Amino acid sequence: MRERVSPRLRRALVIAGVVFRFLLFFGGLGFALWFAFIHFPDAWNPFVPPRIEDKPNMVTGLKLRGLTGEYDICVSVVRASGTKYRRDAIPSKSEGCGMPQGLTLEQSRISYGGGIQLTCPATAALLMWERHVVAPAAEEHLGSEVVRIRHYGTYACRNVNHSESGRRSGHARGDAIDIAGFDLADGRKVSVLK
Incomplete structure (x- = not known):
């Protein structure tokens, strides 16, 4: 037989799930941006001045x-x-x-x-x-x-x-x-x- 979960516990689990997804998404996004900023080639980094010799690209x-x-x-x-x-x-x-x-x-x-x-x-x-x-x-x-x-x-x-x-x-x-x-x-x- 299945045990009933109280409404308070259910609400707490839903909130915890939302917070976990939020942290996972924005933590992953932050890591990706940090990684890109550190390891991005200068030709693709919009914060680095252009070099005339670099092949033109999207930035x-x-x-x-x-x-x-x-x-x-x-x-x-x-x-x-x-x-x-x-x-x-x-x-x-x-x-x-x-x-x-x-x-x-x-x-x-x-x-x-x-x-x-x-x-x-x-x-x-x-x-x-x-x-x-x-x-x-x-x-x-x-x-x-x-x-x-x-x-x-x-x-x-x-x-x-x-x-x-x-x-x-x-x-x-x-x-x-x-x-x-x-x-x-x-x-x-x-x-x-x-």
């Missing part, structure tokens, strides 16, 4: 956005890539323009023909794009190395589409570059218009 965009407002950290990321640059502030009296903590790209693995003035995070993103998108795609699809990236410009205090009114372009903050095309090692020129 790369987050890491690049994290460089905004962290000028010295960002400059060290660009410096570690072997890129030659110059710290370059562009003050502006026009509202929405200027680049207080920018960089002028002097030499990268691929030539841009000069005139690259961007914010540091935009420079880091450009270098990652150059190394992990442009160079491999040119080799794979065109069978040649890119020796120059042609562009229409970077920093310019202007509105979107050069309109008289409206919002400022990303160029006004040094966050944009307009790519015109690519020159390949075998002499071919590739335009983004074709």
